[in-house]
Amino acid sequence: MEKLQVPQKLIRLVKMTMLNSRARVITENGPDEEFEINAGVRQGDGLSAVLFNIADEGITREYNGESEQNNAELRRESASDVDIDAFESIQEIPAKKLTVKKKISELMEEEYAKNVRLEGKQYYKQQSSTNLVGKFTQSVRRIVQDVKDEGTATGATKEEVIETNERLRAVRVRMDESYDTAKKALVGLMGKYNESKSVHNIFQRYNMLKAMIKEVIRLETQYWTLVDIPKQEKQETVPAFVLRACAIMEKTQKSGEGVKTSAKLAEEAQDKRERIERLENMTTSQIDAENTQMTNDLYRLLKKYSGLRNLIRQLKTEYTNAKLYPMVLRYSMLKDMIKDIMLHPDYMEVCHEVDA
Known part of the structure; x- marks a missing residue:
């Protein structure tokens, strides 16, 4: 040379x-x-x-x-x-x-x-x-x-961090839907329970308690309504757990959405182009920092959703087991089931959240 x-x-x-x-x-x-x-x-x-x-x-x-x-x-x-x-x-x-x-x-x-x-x-x-x-x-x-x-600390390329950003965004949208569904179901249960206190006829209120509980536990049978997320391993870090949860949720096809119209598909494609264009104008380190914030936010959402989902599962199990008891005993059991949820820390943490 x-x-x-x-x-x-x-x-x-x-x-x-x-x-x-x-x-x-x-x-x-x-x-x-x-x-x-x-x-x-x-x-x-x-x-x-x-x-x-x-x-x-x-x-x-x-x-x-x-x-x-x-x-x-x-x-x-x-x-x-x-x-x-x-x-x-x-x-x-x-x-x-x-x-x-x-x-x-x-x-x-x-x-x-x-x-x-x-x-x-x-x-x-x-x-x-x-x-x-x-x-x-x-x-x-x-x-x-x-x-x-x-450059990023992990050595990821710009294409890789953009792909991660899109994955986190898509999973967050789906998690928001399932979280809102679970939260509204339990908040609605508490509202109906308080309203039922004005009914003094024990037989009428017994039927009301059964109906309101059935409405909540029905979500467990509608597999497309609530998504399933894995448990975090003891030694698993937050980013690793979130990405593993994303991979599992991406494999699960969401049913019940119906067929999207061409206008809806065009709108989603336009939104994606605008998001990609915004990310392209950012540096890799900036996108990586945004991904870190999205990961932390999604982790907190996953934890809150897991708490609510466990309450619904527990309610279903207790309701099924209570069918073996006569109406007088079961009436008190149904009230206790709802009160237990009302006083549970996982419910108390989210029951006062203001919907956007």
């Missing part, structure tokens, strides 16, 4: 992707000690083919007696203002280093194929080489800035 008078900054960029490369040999006795690679490239390196082509080009030009003067202007290209400091600053982060290396390799192959071509024994003129360096330099500057500004 130096013989071709490629700018030193571009040469340094390529060298930086190969610094501190290490390898080890696997023998019959197991892996050997690591050693540093000071010459050549590792097998399968993305830059290997590109560097070979550049070396071959230099040899061919030298063989054809091409004058060094033809490449003199390469030193004065716009590549001189590449943000080397920015690139060097991300050398300490292995994930980002590999990302830059991969993108530079792809970029070099693309621009090399576009601008360097052998026609017989003649190459394109000086302008072709100049354009190659200029375009390559501008693209490298953009890649370095993107990787520097938009």
